[in-house]
Amino acid sequence: MSKPTPLSGFPEWLPPQRMIEQQLLARIARTFELYGFAPLETRAVEPLDQLLRKGETSKEVYVLRRLQDSGGDADLGLHFDLTVPFARFVLENAGRLQFPFRRYQIQKVWRGERPQEGRYREFLQADIDIVDRDTLPFHYDAEMPLVVGDALRGLPIPPVTIMVNNRKVCEGFYRGLGLADPEPVLRAVDKLDKIGPGKVAALLTETAGATDAQAAACLELAAIAAPDASFADRVRALGVTDPLLDEGLDELVRVVDAAAAHSPGLVVADLKIARGLDYYTGTVYETVLAGYESSGSICSGGRYDNLASSGAERFPGVGISIGVSRLLGLLFGRSALTVSRAVPTCVLVALTDEDARPAAGRVAGALRSRGIATEVAPAAAKFGKQIRYAERRGIPFVWFPGADGAADSVKDIRSGEQVDADAAVWQPPAADLLPVVSAAVTAGS
Amino acid sequence: MSKPTPLSGFPEWLPPQRMIEQQLLARIARTFELYGFAPLETRAVEPLDQLLRKGETSKEVYVLRRLQDSGGDADLGLHFDLTVPFARFVLENAGRLQFPFRRYQIQKVWRGERPQEGRYREFLQADIDIVDRDTLPFHYDAEMPLVVGDALRGLPIPPVTIMVNNRKVCEGFYRGLGLADPEPVLRAVDKLDKIGPGKVAALLTETAGATDAQAAACLELAAIAAPDASFADRVRALGVTDPLLDEGLDELVRVVDAAAAHSPGLVVADLKIARGLDYYTGTVYETVLAGYESSGSICSGGRYDNLASSGAERFPGVGISIGVSRLLGLLFGRSALTVSRAVPTCVLVALTDEDARPAAGRVAGALRSRGIATEVAPAAAKFGKQIRYAERRGIPFVWFPGADGAADSVKDIRSGEQVDADAAVWQPPAADLLPVVSAAVTAGS
Structure with a gap:
């Protein structure tokens, strides 16, 4: 194509x-x-005679037909407002x-x-x-x-x-x-x-x-x-x-x-x-x-x-x-x-190797169960590449599962600050939990 | 019509x-x-040749035309799935x-x-x-x-x-x-x-x-x-x-x-x-x-x-x-x-006469500002009629503004219990704040 x-x-x-x-x-x-x-939703279509009853917009109606029409269907059009x-x-x-x-x-x-x-x-x-x-x-x-x-x-x-x-x-x-x-x-x-x-x-x-x-x-x-x-x-x-x-x-x-x-x-x-x-x-x-x-x-x-x-x-x-x-x-x-990031994700769980994916999935599950949107890294690449995955999307935190019984740690990739953390209790700052929409600061303002 | x-x-x-x-x-x-x-939304229409590329559903495509078509537009159809x-x-x-x-x-x-x-x-x-x-x-x-x-x-x-x-x-x-x-x-x-x-x-x-x-x-x-x-x-x-x-x-x-x-x-x-x-x-x-x-x-x-x-x-x-x-x-x-009520409304503010509507509106505004969905009664009818307005919609509480400096009161119309209340601080029980969806108890279960 x-x-x-x-x-x-x-x-x-x-x-x-x-x-x-x-x-x-x-x-x-x-x-x-x-x-x-x-709340209410109505179907997208109305009988054409309803849509053409009133108003100046009737000429703008989109009419529907089935590609293989066997006849007998009422003439339908897409609604042009929600009032009719x-x-x-x-x-x-x-x-x-x-x-x-x-x-x-x-x-x-x-x-x-x-x-x-x-x-x-x-x-x-x-x-x-x-x-x-x-x-x-x-x-x-x-x-x-x-x-x-x-x-x-x-x-x-x-x-x-x-x-x-x-x-x-x-x-x-x-x-x-x-x-x-x-x-x-x-x-x-x-x-x-x-x-x-x-x-x-x-x-x-x-x-x-x-x-x-x-x-x-x-x-x-x-x-x-x-x-x-x-x-x-x-x-x-x-x-x-x-x-x-x-x-x-x-x-x-x-x-x-x-x-x-x-x-x-x-x-x-x-x-x-x-x-x-x-x-x-x-x-x-x-x-x-x-x-x-x-x-x-x-x-x-x-x-x-x-x-x-x-x-x-x-x-x-x-x-x-x-x-x-x-x-x-x-x-x-x-x-x-503007919005503070391009994805809902708050935390990316890093992977040391593909065999660690189930454990990383459990970390992600623990965070999600407390309302923290979390992805697991797509591949066990070098940590630099995994951090860039987060950076390009605006994901603020990267989680590093601890090896051999060591504690997990989480890094704020904006400040570089990294601290030990437990997926059962760690909370991001409130301002980072969800993407935040704000007025963009433009050159003229 | x-x-x-x-x-x-x-x-x-x-x-x-x-x-x-x-x-x-x-x-x-x-x-x-x-x-x-x-999140993503795509337009409802795709060029017809895209929709007809694949699959058994192509015969089911709805084709669009403008009622007064001046020609030159691409042939469009409504999408039949979200993957294509x-x-x-x-x-x-x-x-x-x-x-x-x-x-x-x-x-x-x-x-x-x-x-x-x-x-x-x-x-x-x-x-x-x-x-x-x-x-x-x-x-x-x-x-x-x-x-x-x-x-x-x-x-x-x-x-x-x-x-x-x-x-x-x-x-x-x-x-x-x-x-x-x-x-x-x-x-x-x-x-x-x-x-x-x-x-x-x-x-x-x-x-x-x-x-x-x-x-x-x-x-x-x-x-x-x-x-x-x-x-x-x-x-x-x-x-x-x-x-x-x-x-x-x-x-x-x-x-x-x-x-x-x-x-x-x-x-x-x-x-x-x-x-x-x-x-x-x-x-x-x-x-x-x-x-x-x-x-x-x-x-x-x-x-x-x-x-x-x-x-x-x-x-x-x-x-x-x-x-x-x-x-x-x-x-x-x-x-x-089943859902616990037919409207989002948690509280209906009753009206003693139409002149009281601005004051009732202020009560409603105070409740809404704290996340409590509130309507004001449609007319200053007898209280029985106003309570039936709430009953028919499943609205659990009716609010009575106090006359001549008396305290307001709020009535749970299911139990009949009525208590003095202040719109600046009153909270409904958590289970009544929002409509609750649950599995219906049917005769067979």
Whole structure:
């Protein structure tokens, strides 16, 4: 076989990067569980008609067929997010779930996009959602950002800002302005960061039937942002009135106030946030990473009152999704994260000759039984070569079984210090037991 | 949308089952790391020509296409195991890896099989592999079963038996018998458990050109099994000689002896084990779960000397794969595993009225900061209703914030015992902190 080459859009991390990803995921999952979210995984595939029901991403769906298809199978596609599969799961299993149902889900998703920087065709998402039967209390909309803030705080990554808006604010405002169909307005405003206010104004007149004055008002609304409830007065000062606008402002104030009390600085109300997918009906979230603002949102979501419904059954929900691959891709791209070694191994047991392998295996077993990750050397080479095996992987300790009844000894190969040791009791320093992830010290910092 | 129905072959666990799966996976991953295996994930897709290179499963590959394909993309399929992608990864990244390279990989794989009991189209595998450049020491073949034994021991599942064979034993034996092409012989013998010795004998004469005496000898070899090195004498007693047979017997004895010293009873030499995939060149492993022997192997693998090679570069490997979905599917099918609650939550904070939500949130935050998973009640309903919310999910404790300066109290809703408590210091009993997975007590046991 010829030497394989990477596939554009399908990132693969080397083991040290995967170790960083795992520690990040463990922290995220642990935080989700501390908030009572139960774990769930759904299958990777959904019937194609489900995937094509909603949203702008439907054109990006990967369709599956069996190589030797004998017909009769439903048309299947790979899921492009975790919200649509979750809504389907809730409908399918409603009789076996307790509502309100809180779940988290950490899985790969796939989108057949044209690859470009920061856009992947396969990527990992970490989602939380809460759904209830018939109605879902609004306080859950305020809880979502707090969970994400807790999950990401304490990780060696730059701080995040969660930008919150509410579709009701936008739709009510547009309606109050006299623009009855909010969809083309939202789609135009959603492009603000990409194409700028001038072109958005042109789009609004072209695609949403707005007058110049209406377009200007939409842009004024989108320009409002504040870390506290003061945004509401600035919206009201624009002079547009509508009951839905009032309802949206009240909701958005509750989200901002709750976050300001729990995690000052975490959340801002930002009225330009629209979200492309059209299943959101109220609160919407986007998140930027400090220093990476131009790279787009690394954590998004919102309230969806109508996504999961079947006949008379309706399960409104709210959720938020951390784009784990997106986040790590940005940080890895600037070499911003580092891990203290390239393998889980803490101790390498050296070998004097191949006959000593069973005894070395018993030393390794004794260390492992106390939680110390241990390998035995691959061959009874010269000790210098065995030490280099450890060095190249960042394994901090090499264990030398004692010959002829002499005590074993263990060497810290960074300092060169070697001490007698007993595999039944020896402990490495706490900082060496597991690989440690930290922010990389770069020339610029 | 109409009520969705399950897709055959794509299992989905409810959250309590997923919690069981997660604890199993955590134990498996932790054991792999204790042995120094580094984590890796590869993309879900491989170029189709890679997937179709080897083995009988190629017809089962799921092929991907983008819904709106603009052409020019490579043909891609979903991986059907984790070994072929790993071999590709090693070739692609050889210059950035340290050899011997030990990695573990826990991911979904997909096979477009006709669904039947115990066969899935999407399932989770947990693999370890070790590859080296040019040659790989044989002692790694002996290490594989020990890692799996350690990973599964201590879990609340029935004991496993790992059955080991060696392709060199079979091929040398067949060659010594005068059967030059081992492939059709292996394929026939591989069907022994399914169709029985009579039909295998007929297959051997029909498809492998065997005489009745040769077929009988092949069946005699396949009938040999032993938990220790005694199998080798029984093979030699069949009177067939061949250098490859001798090499295979020596290797197989080393695997069995190492396992007998480390984990008595874990491994047996079983000379009928063949493995369907044709990339194995030496040791092969299969594993049965006590009480589920007829359900086939739940952990399989082997030595592959030629899977990863490109031009002059060659990376022989050995690996073993725990069929996590297969294993759990069997146990869930008999309701053999149970978890102490249906959610991670340990404490539900009750609410007297909605205005108390911020204060309840502070109690929850104090408990979470000390690792105690906590939810706040969804609404300020009557306490009886809030307690039923906890009961239905198996949440053991309900927390009552004290009114007007009175102390908080916490109630164990199983015993009814209620005590004053301070969220800054209260600890649940250790057994209640996290959900506990255990073997279910069934009527028959």
